[in-house]
Amino acid sequence: MKRIGNFIFLTFLLFSLSSVGVHKFYVAIFQMDYIPEKNVIQMTSHVFIDDLERAFEQKYDIKCYFGTEREIPEAKKYLKKYFTEHIHVQINGTTQPIKYLGKEVEDDVLLCYYTIPAPNAVQTLTIKNTTLFDTFAEQQNMIHTNINNHKKSLLLTYDKPEGALQY
Structure with a gap:
């Protein structure tokens, strides 16, 4: 009887551990820092390359091969277009344009850099991010x-793609 109990326990444990690899956690991180001397918010995005490439395949029917020798020449154009469509920022109630600066690869993550004009001191920040x-x-x-030396965070999801912060 003890052997049957051990077998059932080990079988359950094996299936439990193997199911961990089946479910993937989908998350992207965006860091926004206000630089008052330059009247800008500097934004950095951290997005898993395989997730972004899958999105580009579905949306644009292309394979970009980010960070490889096979990266397509139009990759920058598609990155600018994609993030402009999916990220909208209002500062003090006024929508501001996002300027794509460039990218780099760290392991399996694509880091992209942007600036957002902030002509006045930031008091409110509203972000819609459907990336x-x-x-x-x-x-x-x-x-x-990190705005006016105050660190705050938002978690945006499919059901709640927009949030606002007061500073």
């Missing part, structure tokens, strides 16, 4: 901010 929501319903976008 990867059209590809993964489970996607979560973490927004970390």
Whole structure:
């Protein structure tokens, strides 16, 4: 009887551990820092390359091969277009344009850099970020901010793609 109990326990443990690899956690992180001397918010995005490439395949029917020798020449154009469509920022109630600066690869993550004009001192920040929501319903976008030496965060999801912060 003890052998049967051990067998059942080990079988359950094996299936439990093997199911961990089946479910993937979909998350992207965005860091926003206000630089008052330059009247800008500097934003950095951290997005898993495989998730972004899957989104581009679905949306644009292309394979970009980010960070490899096979990266397509139009990759920058598609990155600018995608993030402009999916990230909208209001500062003090006024929508501000996002300027894509560039990218780099760290392991399996694509880091992209942007600036957002902030002509006046930032008092309110409203962010709508639907990055990867059209590809993964489970996607979560973490927004970390450092504005006027105050650190605040938002968690945006498919059901709640927009949030506002007061400073």
